[in-house]
Amino acid sequence: MTDQSAPRPAIFLDRDGTLIEDPGYLADPARVRLLPGVATALISLQRAGYLRFVVTNQSGIGQGHYPQAAFEATQRELERQLGEAGASLDATYCCPHTPDAGCPCRKPGTALHREAIASFDVDIARSWCVGDQIRDLEPAVELGCRALLVRTGQGARHAAAAAAMAALVAADLAAGAALLSRYI
Secondary structure, three states: OOOOOEEEEEEEEEOOOOOOOOOOOOHHHHHHHEEOOHHHHHHHHOOOOOEEEEEEEOHHHHOOOHHHHHHHHHHHHHHHHHOOOOOOOOOOEOOOOOOOOOOOOOOOOOHHHHHHHHHEEEHHHHOEEEEEHHHHHOHHHHOOOOOHHHHHHHHHHHHHHHOOOHHHOOOOHHHHHHHOOOOO
């Protein structure tokens, strides 16, 4: 049995293109579509002992494409779909700022990751940043954890750059979860 009071490793997951389809500026809960294998992967990661956090840039809020409430509604729909499949997330962290705002919470910034680390007593050395773009992986370098690129979403375009930064590359989150289960 695992000591639940000890620091635990975490998976810092991008949302759009990693967990769900990315139609661009997603503001309608009816358009939330889980990518294949995501729920099973999250269940597997939880069973392996990983905390599961979403860390997502949502510049559409800052640009006025949709309000914060629309993001929250889409996130609730994501969590509802995951729950129906028996999966869950531990927390979601969202940066609503535009790319030119210079905020420390917008990936590749690490402010949201650090908030999760402090709130959940994360063992960062055993943790992973997972996403479909390099900016999702870059926080791993500053935080001192590892990175995994999934080839879903925009991942295929970033696979060579991810490999060059010594990140693992997997076809999707299900394949990635199988890889990460070896590191716990």
